[in-house]
Amino acid sequence: MRDRSFAPSRALIYLVVTLFAAAYLAPLVVVVLNSLRTNEEIAQSSMIGWPQHWAFGNYAMAWSGFCVAETCAGIRPYMLNSALITIPATIFSTLLGAVAGYAVSLWRFRGDTWIYGIVTLGLFLPQQMRLLPWTIVLRDIGLINTLSGLVLIHTIQGLSFTVLFCRNYYVAIPHELIRAARIDGAGFFRIFWRIILPLSAPILIVTVIWQFTHIWNEFLYGVTFTTGQQQPVTAALIALSTPVADIPKQGVQSAAVIIAALPTLLIYLFGGRYFVRGLTAGAVK
Amino acid sequence: MTDIVSTAARPGRPATSEMVRRLPEFLMIWVPLLLSAAHLISFSIWTIWISFTPSTLVPVTGWVGLRNYNSVLASRNWQIAFDNLLLFGTAFVLLSLTTGLLLAILLDQRIRGENVLRTIFLYPLAVSFVVTGTVWSWLLNPGIGIEKLAHDLGWTSFHFDWLVNRDMAIWTIVIAAIWQSSGFAMALFLAGLRSVDSDIIKAAQIDGAGPVRTYWRVILPTLWPITVTVIVVQLQFAISAFDLVRALTNGGPGIATQLPALVVYDLMFQRSQLGRGAAAAVLMLLILLAVLLPYAAWRYVRQRRAAHA
Numbered sequence: 186m187r188d189r190s191f192a193p194s195r196a197l198i199y200l201v202v203t204l205f206a207a208a209y210l211a212p213l214v215v216v217v218l219n220s221l222r223t224n225e226e227i228a229q230s231s232m233i234g235w236p237q238h239w240a241f242g243n244y245a246m247a248w249s250g251f252c253v254a255e256t257c258a259g260i261r262p263y264m265l266n267s268a269l270i271t272i273p274a275t276i277f278s279t280l281l282g283a284v285a286g287y288a289v290s291l292w293r294f295r296g297d298t299w300i301y302g303i304v305t306l307g308l309f310l311p312q313q314m315r316l317l318p319w320t321i322v323l324r325d326i327g328l329i330n331t332l333s334g335l336v337l338i339h340t341i342q343g344l345s346f347t348v349l350f351c352r353n354y355y356v357a358i359p360h361e362l363i364r365a366a367r368i369d370g371a372g373f374f375r376i377f378w379r380i381i382l383p384l385s386a387p388i389l390i391v392t393v394i395w396q397f398t399h400i401w402n403e404f405l406y407g408v409t410f411t412t413g414q415q416q417p418v419t420a421a422l423i424a425l426s427t428p429v430a431d432i433p434k435q436g437v438q439s440a441a442v443i444i445a446a447l448p449t450l451l452i453y454l455f456g457g458r459y460f461v462r463g464l465t466a467g468a469v470k
Numbered sequence: 471m472t473d474i475v476s477t478a479a480r481p482g483r484p485a486t487s488e489m490v491r492r493l494p495e496f497l498m499i500w501v502p503l504l505l506s507a508a509h510l511i512s513f514s515i516w517t518i519w520i521s522f523t524p525s526t527l528v529p530v531t532g533w534v535g536l537r538n539y540n541s542v543l544a545s546r547n548w549q550i551a552f553d554n555l556l557l558f559g560t561a562f563v564l565l566s567l568t569t570g571l572l573l574a575i576l577l578d579q580r581i582r583g584e585n586v587l588r589t590i591f592l593y594p595l596a597v598s599f600v601v602t603g604t605v606w607s608w609l610l611n612p613g614i615g616i617e618k619l620a621h622d623l624g625w626t627s628f629h630f631d632w633l634v635n636r637d638m639a640i641w642t643i644v645i646a647a648i649w650q651s652s653g654f655a656m657a658l659f660l661a662g663l664r665s666v667d668s669d670i671i672k673a674a675q676i677d678g679a680g681p682v683r684t685y686w687r688v689i690l691p692t693l694w695p696i697t698v699t700v701i702v703v704q705l706q707f708a709i710s711a712f713d714l715v716r717a718l719t720n721g722g723p724g725i726a727t728q729l730p731a732l733v734v735y736d737l738m739f740q741r742s743q744l745g746r747g748a749a750a751a752v753l754m755l756l757i758l759l760a761v762l763l764p765y766a767a768w769r770y771v772r773q774r775r776a777a778h779a
Contacts, residue, residue: 402598453596
């Protein structure tokens with residue numbers, strides 16, 4: 186395989202990977218080009234084409250102008266909602282997951298294996314099994330149709346992943362390190378703060394990227410537990426794509442799609458290595 | 471291992487103040503873990519319980535046995551959703567597996583630009599299913615997408631109307647799902663290929679095996695544990711697929727691309743049939759368990775064997 190005897194067919198290899206790369210990139214290219222074409226131009230030809238007149242105004246319109254349902258404030262309020270859900274939920278679930286992962290892997294306590302096992306079952310339990318209970322609980326504690334409600338849900342649900350990631354990372358840390366610190370009189374938090382946290386950068390980056398991407402892209406909870414102005418951007422995109430009186434708006438819609446996808450795409454571009462690590466860590470379980 | 475409780479009481483200090491001192495760490499450890507574990511167990515039981523009650527608009531007490539299950543299983547909606555799941559699950563898993571394996575093998579040929587290519591094959595995983603579904607709904611829409619483009623270019627006999635064709639619409643979901651997640655299979659397979667012992671490969675080559683034969687006989691057989699993992703993860707996605715379908719076809723045309731997760735949502739929040747919706751959710755869980763339990767058993771056996779070896 187890692188052998189030059191394959192040489193005659195190398196041209197074929199390059200041809201095939203290039204074709205695949207083109208197919209994977211095509212949807213992105215099409216949407217980016219559409220986001221720069223006027224709605225009328227798209228309506229006259231198709232979604233696939235080169236801009237005749239560069240319509241940069243689509244982005245301004247998508248950001249703060251067009252109407253979703255009855256409100257005409259563009260995608261901005263929903264982007265803000267998504268940020269206000271995603272950022273706190275990512276921070277909370279990562280921090281709590283790191284402490285719990287540290288406790289389960291290095292500190293050990295009665296019942297740790299059991300509770301860890303149950304928590305990781307959350308990786309498999311479908312969201313549909315939790316929809317009704319969450320609806321009832323959120324209503325009872327007054328958090329239905331609020332951003333805080335979604336922060337709460339994503340923090341608790343995210344723990345299954347964050348505890349797993351951190352625990353699997355921390356088990357590789359030598360126990361002697363902890364034992365020595367304890368003999369010196371260091372407590373649970375001091376050891377975490379002084380010894381564990383400085384070693385944690387790689388796994389915290391993986392966890393943060395994973396959580397951010399998942400929560401930002403989440404749709405089912407967003408659409409179930411919030412309505413109107415409280416919805417995250419994924420739900421707003423669906424609301425936006427409902428045709429209103431056959432007025433073509435694919436140019437603006439494309440710009441909205443690009444804006445909505447940008448945060449996670451940028452994170453992927455700049456943190457790709459950690460993104461992939463999270464992907465494989467989440468799969469191997 | 472050391473136990474947090476037994477080390478808590480150090481000689482010369484009253485145990486209660488020790489407990490108070492250590493309260494923050496108990497809270498930090500136990501509250502999140504207990505909340506997480508408790509919500510998983512209680513919410514599952516809660517949903518299962520609702521599935522046996524005559525709940526419609528609001529949850530009510532009462533016992534109707536398997537009535538909700540029977541009515542879901544007898545409904546046209548669920549039957550179509552289940553058939554679709556079988557077709558979608560099989561086609562999507564097989565195709566994304568083969569695409570991912572092919573890409574991994576190609577990328578493993580020491581080609582130039584591997585990093586760029588890998589980035590391209592994996593980026594769809596970073597965008598939401600809502601975005602993927604929306605974009606593919608444009609591309610596959612015969613009125614504005616690929617078919618329209620072909621017509622505009624003069625190929626007027628070209629037909630690609632799967633999105634609005636009852637018999638073919640489910641394949642549009644397969645296409646979009648493969649585009650979105652075959653990179654995942656590629657990433658895992660590539661990691662597997664990179665960890666194959668190069669001595670085995672050399673030995674095979676010394677024995678005179680060509681590259682194709684080396685792959686087929688020596689390298690690919692080492693990948694089957696990864697293959698099982700990829701299949702299970704992809705099936706898990708297929709079984710609970712919701713966002714992608716919602717954005718791409720919304721179950722249509724008609725109910726031609728209905729899937730279990732859409733049936734659950736429809737029953738719970740559009741038809742206010744909480745009991746039946748919960749029953750459909752439990753059925754989804756059972757389908758998932760039919761995949762996950764054999765997988766867990768397989769992993770358990772493998773780990774035991776590895777421990778004994």
